[in-house]
Amino acid sequence: MALIEEMMTRKKPILGVCRGMQLLNVVFGGTLHQDLSEREGTYEKHEQDIPADQTIHQVKVDPNSYLGTILPEELPVNSLHHQIINELGEGLRATAVSEDGVIEAVESEDPNQNFIAIQWHPESTHAADTHSLVLFEDLVERARKHALN
Known part of the structure; x- marks a missing residue:
């Protein structure tokens, strides 16, 4: 959490992945459901039992977000988590949701x-999925721009 706070103080680019998204939410004062079963209405499989390089459900991306400028409005993702955001942290906005509202x-x-933060794992799907690779290319580009400023 201290690293996240320092990166934000310095306005350095962050790509939070899975627990990284959860930690960012907590840093901003948000809360988590400790298990998917705590959230009523969750029906998507968020803890897949197939290899992580395969996708398991869809997410819908807000086209009016930064993420929406680099990803399509809907894309398949993998899912390896059992904790989810409960209350969104102050100053954060949700920019993608699963069909069950997670x-x-x-x-x-x-x-x-x-920063942007995502719940899925593009590091496992980037070899076969250009949308996953775009997230890393974007992080590099944001870091390059930050270094020039």
Whole structure:
């Protein structure tokens, strides 16, 4: 959490993945459901029992978000988590959700904060999925721009 706070203080780019998204939410004062079973209405399989390089459910991306500028409005993702956001942290906005309403991505409402965070694992799917690779390319580009400033 201290690393996240330091990165945000320095306005360095962050790509939070899975627990990284959960930690960002907590840093911003949000809460988590400790298990999917605590959230009524969750029906998607969020803890897949197939290899992580395969996708298991869809997420819908807010086209009016930063994430929406680099990803399509709907895409398949893998899912390896049992904790989810309960209350969204102050100053965060949900930018992708699964069909059962689980928050799958967040961004800061403050345009000066340079992070996106996602619940899925693009590091496992990037070899076969260009949308996963785009997330890493975007992180590199944001880091390059930050270094030039």
